């Protein structure tokens with residue numbers, strides 16, 4: 001077995017573990033499982049640096065539009081893994097303890113623009129409120145608060161989706 005094959009298998013196993021963890025955590029959010037498995041198979045260039053002023057703008061927009069539900073410190077609701085009595089979901093954290101970082105920029109942008117994407121969602125659609133550059137700034141703010149591994153993982157997923 002070549003080193004490249006071994007690396008690919010290791011990456012696939014890691015992806016399956018993460019995807020499994022994601023789907024048990026989040027109930028509504030299984031949409032990316034199939035997508036992601038078909039993505040594994042290349043290596044992204046190094047994680048690009050973030051722009052400090054974008055992070056600052058993103059923080060301002062986040063605090064104004066998102067913090068009331070997702071928490072001023074990105075912490076979400078403490079028992080976010082337990083659904084509400086009516087079967088709806090609570091706002092998850094956007095820091096490294098959540099699963100936001102499992103998703104590509106493209107998917108996150110779509111969720112923020114269009115809302116949660118299932119009938120009982122409580123995640124509002126922001127397409128008429130926020131510009132695409134506001135949303136990109138929010139993503140930079142979230143990324144600035146992730147650990148190195150979460151950031152690396154999310155960059156891989158984003159890169160694979162753009163370059164497949």
Ligand code: HEC
Nearest residue numbers: 065066069089090091092099100111112116121122123124
């Ligand atoms: C009214 C409360 C509320 C507000 C305000 C809100 N959200 Fe949400 N959000 C939720 C809930 C609840 C969920 C969980 C899934 C669902 O119900 O669709 C969610 C889910 C998400 C997800 C998917 C989470 C994941 O980890 O897969 C993202 C991304 C997200 N929100 C981003 C944002 C951003 C960015 C803002 C501000 C522009 C925002 N949300 C504002 C309630 C809210």
